[in-house]
Amino acid sequence: MRLVTLSLLMLAFLSCSQASESPDSPTVQTSATDYSERLKELGITLPELGVPQANYVHAVRSGKLVFLAGKGPSRPDGSRVTGRLGDDLTVEQGYEAARLVGIQQLAALQQELGDLNRVKRIVKVHGMVNATPDFKDHSKVINGFSDLMVEVFGEQGKHARAAVGMGSLPGGIAVEIEVIAETY
Numbered sequence: 138m139r140l141v142t143l144s145l146l147m148l149a150f151l152s153c154s155q156a157s158e159s160p161d162s163p164t165v166q167t168s169a170t171d172y173s174e175r176l177k178e179l180g181i182t183l184p185e186l187g188v189p190q191a192n193y194v195h196a197v198r199s200g201k202l203v204f205l206a207g208k209g210p211s212r213p214d215g216s217r218v219t220g221r222l223g224d225d226l227t228v229e230q231g232y233e234a235a236r237l238v239g240i241q242q243l244a245a246l247q248q249e250l251g252d253l254n255r256v257k258r259i260v261k262v263h264g265m266v267n268a269t270p271d272f273k274d275h276s277k278v279i280n281g282f283s284d285l286m287v288e289v290f291g292e293q294g295k296h297a298r299a300a301v302g303m304g305s306l307p308g309g310i311a312v313e314i315e316v317i318a319e320t321y
Contacts, residue, residue, distance in 0.1 A: 172253035175289055176243070183244040184211070196249035202260070203318045205245050209310035210237035219309040222302075223272030226311055231266065231274075234311040235281030242282075242316050243289065250320060258293040259286045261317040267310065268302040275300040282314050 176183065186195055189206070197204045210218035210233075218234040220226040226234070247253055264279030266272070279300035286294035306313050 170254075170291065172256065172289060176253075179288060181240060181243075181289075182213075183240065183247055184213070186241070186244050186248055195245045198249070198320075201257070201320050203246065203249055203320060205242055205249075205316040205318070207263075207265070207313040207315045208238050208241040208245065209306070209308070209313050210234035211241055212237065217308060218311045220311050221267050221269055221272075222274070222278060222311065223269035228274050228277050231278035231311055232281035235264065235279050235314065236285050238312055238314045239282040239285035242314065246316075246318060253289075255320045256290065256293070257319040257321050259290060259296040259316065260319050262286075262296050262298040263315040264298065264300045265303045265306060265313045266300065267306040267312065270302075270304075272302055275302050278312060279314070282312075 189195060193206050195206055212218065218226075218230070218237060220230075222228065222231045243253065246256060250256065262279070262282060264275070264282060266275045266278045268275065279298065283294075283296070283298060286296065288294070303313075
């Protein structure tokens with residue numbers, strides 16, 4: 138009898154506690170990983186982004202999504218990685234260029250959100266490779282970006298992706314990448 142009464146009391150308690158949580162009430166979650174610490178572990182320092190030189194912004198939020206403008210590869214000294222894959226640059230150099238773009242995009246997310254721990258996941262990536270018409274390793278180049286996102290965000294860094302070749306890119310940059318991220 139005591140066991141039945143205790144079980145009924147526990148069921149009543151659980152029903153009341155679940156009923157008090159409205160399905161419409163927002164839940165604020167944070168990542169179990171501190172992404173700032175993860176960047177330190179990887180030896181990555183995010184650069185300060187300058188003001189865009191044209192009529193656009195680095196990021197636009199819509200609901201829980203953040204759309205990042207396309208960025209090119211900038212080295213820590215501010216110089217750009219330029220050239221065409223299949224002509225001036227190797228796949229390895231393109232991979233490193235795409236990784237540099239990843240660092241730029243992390244800086245854009247940090248600037249927009251104030252804290253990378255607000256990133257729930259990287260949703261979609263559109264990678265453009267400045268390549269000769271016969272170049273066929275666009276995916277291997279954009280892997281430089283994708284691999285970095287997984288190094289930083291783990292499973293939440295895996296994303297849907299396009300990797301396409303372009304006849305040219307602004308300023309002759311080797312790679313340009315756009316990103317859509319989901320936030321908490």
